[in-house]
Amino acid sequence: MTATKTPQSILSIDNLGITYPGGIEALRTTSINFQRGEFNVLLGLSGAGKSSLLRALNHLVKPTSGKVISAEFGVLDNQRTLRRHRRKTAMVFQHHQLILRHSALQNVLMGRLGYHSFLRSLMPMPKIDLELALHCLDRVGLADKAMTRVDQLSGGQQQRVGIARALAQQPTIILADEPVASLDPATSEKVLSQLKHICSEDGITAVVSLHQLEYAKRFADRIIGLANAKVVFDAAPQQLDEKQLALIYHQPAEKNKPAKDSQPKSSSERLPTKTATQLEIA
Amino acid sequence: MNTHVLEQSDVLKRYSQRWKKQTLQVVVLLAIILLAAWYVNVLNFELLANGLPAIGTLASESFPPDFTNLRDWLSPLLDTLAMSIAGTAIAVMFSVPMAFLAARNTSPHGVVFQLARVVLNALRSVPELIMGIIFVAAVGFGALPGVLALALHSIGMVGKFFAEAIEHVDEAPVEAARAAGASPMQVLYHAILPQVMPQFADVAIYRWEYNFRASTVMGMVGAGGIGFELMGSLRIMQYQEVFAILLVILLMVTLVDALSGVLRKKFK
Numbered sequence: 001m002t003a004t005k006t007p008q009s010i011l012s013i014d015n016l017g018i019t020y021p022g023g024i025e026a027l028r029t030t031s032i033n034f035q036r037g038e039f040n041v042l043l044g045l046s047g048a049g050k051s052s053l054l055r056a057l058n059h060l061v062k063p064t065s066g067k068v069i070s071a072e073f074g075v076l077d078n079q080r081t082l083r084r085h086r087r088k089t090a091m092v093f094q095h096h097q098l099i100l101r102h103s104a105l106q107n108v109l110m111g112r113l114g115y116h117s118f119l120r121s122l123m124p125m126p127k128i129d130l131e132l133a134l135h136c137l138d139r140v141g142l143a144d145k146a147m148t149r150v151d152q153l154s155g156g157q158q159q160r161v162g163i164a165r166a167l168a169q170q171p172t173i174i175l176a177d178e179p180v181a182s183l184d185p186a187t188s189e190k191v192l193s194q195l196k197h198i199c200s201e202d203g204i205t206a207v208v209s210l211h212q213l214e215y216a217k218r219f220a221d222r223i224i225g226l227a228n229a230k231v232v233f234d235a236a237p238q239q240l241d242e243k244q245l246a247l248i249y250h251q252p253a254e255k256n257k258p259a260k261d262s263q264p265k266s267s268s269e270r271l272p273t274k275t276a277t278q279l280e281i282a
Numbered sequence: 283m284n285t286h287v288l289e290q291s292d293v294l295k296r297y298s299q300r301w302k303k304q305t306l307q308v309v310v311l312l313a314i315i316l317l318a319a320w321y322v323n324v325l326n327f328e329l330l331a332n333g334l335p336a337i338g339t340l341a342s343e344s345f346p347p348d349f350t351n352l353r354d355w356l357s358p359l360l361d362t363l364a365m366s367i368a369g370t371a372i373a374v375m376f377s378v379p380m381a382f383l384a385a386r387n388t389s390p391h392g393v394v395f396q397l398a399r400v401v402l403n404a405l406r407s408v409p410e411l412i413m414g415i416i417f418v419a420a421v422g423f424g425a426l427p428g429v430l431a432l433a434l435h436s437i438g439m440v441g442k443f444f445a446e447a448i449e450h451v452d453e454a455p456v457e458a459a460r461a462a463g464a465s466p467m468q469v470l471y472h473a474i475l476p477q478v479m480p481q482f483a484d485v486a487i488y489r490w491e492y493n494f495r496a497s498t499v500m501g502m503v504g505a506g507g508i509g510f511e512l513m514g515s516l517r518i519m520q521y522q523e524v525f526a527i528l529l530v531i532l533l534m535v536t537l538v539d540a541l542s543g544v545l546r547k548k549f550k
Contacts, residue, residue: 058461087463097454099476106476110455113472114463121468169462280460 007035009071010205011057011089011173016066018052026052028230029066034173034205036071039196041216042209043233044226044248050209053226054177057207058082058089072172087114090166092176092195096158100151104142104161107150108133111168129168136164140194156187163195174199176208180215188212192219213245340521347529348522355511355530361425362507363534366494369432373493374486376437381444382470388448402445406438410496414503428505432493440489447481448474483549487542494538498531 011034018027027049034040042050055061057068059076068076070085090111098107112129113121125133137143140160142153150158159179166174176195180188196219199206210216216223217237225233225240225248232247233240319325382388384398410431417427451474459473501509508531515523 060457060461083463083465085463086461089461091458091461093454093458095454097458099455099473101480102476110459110464110472111462113459113465113468118465118467118471121472165458165462175461280457 009033010036011071012069013053013056014067014069016053016056016063016068018049018056018061019064025229026061027056027063030231031066032224032231032234034207035222036172036205037200037203038205038221039199039219040205040207040222040224041220042207042224042226043211043213043216043220044209045211048226048248049229050211050226051177054175054207054209057173057175058086058091060091083114087169088171089173089175090169090171092159092162092166092174092179094178094181096150096162098150098158098161098165101149103147103149104137104153104164105130105133105146107161108136108164108168111136111165114169132170133164133168136167137161139167139198140164155183156191159183159187159191160194163191163198167198171204173205173207176206178209178211181211188215213249344521344525346522347526348520349526351523352526352530355508355527358501358506358508358511359530359534362497362501362509363494365425365428365432365497365500365507366490366538369429369497370436370486370490370493372429372433373436373440373489374482376433377441377444378482380437380441381448384441384445385448387451388470388474398441398445402438402441404438405434406442408435410435411499411503414500414505418504423504423506425506428497428500428507431500431505432497435496436489436493440485443485444478444482447478447485451477480549484546487545487549491535491538491542495535 013030013032015029015031016027017025017029019025030053042053044050052061056063059068059082070076070081070089072088073081073085076082076085099110109125109129112125112133115129116125134143134146137146140163142157142160142164145153145157145161150161153161159182162179174195179195180191183191192215195206195208198204208219217240220237223233223235223237223240224231225244227248233244316325323329380398380402383390383394384402386395389395389398413431413435414427417430421427421430455477456469456473459469464472497507498509498512501507501511502513504510508527512524512527512531515521515527
């Protein structure tokens, strides 16, 4: 990124707070501005509030207070705006979240759903979408796996199909929730550099949650450090010193916190599960 | 919880309590089974012994099977096959929307969910034979009442199994579809349906197999098919012919079973 470019907001949160049923505070009132084209990393331990913040950015998690404002579409306060925002805000997940028995191509085409009406989406996708999907698979180096069922791909390949699905949305923003937490170090590097490369090539703004400091320092333009549901650091990676790190990684002892070893490992396990009650489809 | 340390004696005590509890459960279960068996005269050996000669006579009268009218059975057999296919298809058509209403995770409202469940239970609890009698009274003899009865009764079971498949769907791709800006209907069709397709196919094919067997009986209440012939032979006590028809049905059921096995493998 060139330093001379004037920053231009693309997405912001205004006094956003998230409290889950049962009174668990996932994010204390926070305001952040995300600049166009920046690679932002949310850094923090499991349970610090990274996932909740990230998922609030496209209202997969409904904030309990405050608002999310898209520079292009405005405040996300109605279904129409939300759907437009989601169409342009692609998401990459920790556990890829693909349909395992579908081919890579079919999964990538899911990224095009937002561009079509329900009735149109009952028919085969238009040729232009198919070509775009193949192009996206090609960019992540999986053009030859287009017709392969996703459950026959390796973990790294599955994650790259997830990235291709995100690219198929032709997004202006990519949200990535611990995209490399389930991958080995070599694969993690490859996936992250690919993501970074594509984002800078296309001028996509990225908000990526990570718990590994090393990756955050290498890839981020801006690091937002979270601890105990609030932002404790927000600056360029060069400004991250020992004292700041202690804030992010050394959780001050809290009386009401459960013991660290009793915390679930992955962030998606930690989120309140909806399967038992209502599967949100809107 | 993890800080709580159990005393060893406490563990042993709980262990022996659990053993006693499980033994008691088995004893109670056995008692219930014996009571039920006694109640329906299964334990009345005198009655059983008296019945044996009669069964022997019937068996000897059915032998050898008489296939002279085989040609006349072909058309009713085809009726039975068509009834089972059409009945199952209609059932599946109505079961899919019912299942989305009757699945806890996709139902639009708690009341709708409860209502859908009640409808499915009601359809399941009226035997297809009774439905057959009602439909014969309504639309007359023939294959049509049979098809309607099979279809309606099947919705009760197929819809319930479909709903259960939907409830066990992986939430992750559903969330991904929502995040991509898919509308609720698109989420149902593109993120949930592909995941439950193998189970849906499995249930539908199994139900077809079941409906074929059930439709042989439907003939008995005048709802067409091979069961109609079977009933005719039984009435005039042509046991050799009855035996022959039963053998033909067995052959068909075996064929349908083999075919459904092959089909189900394809849908994995």
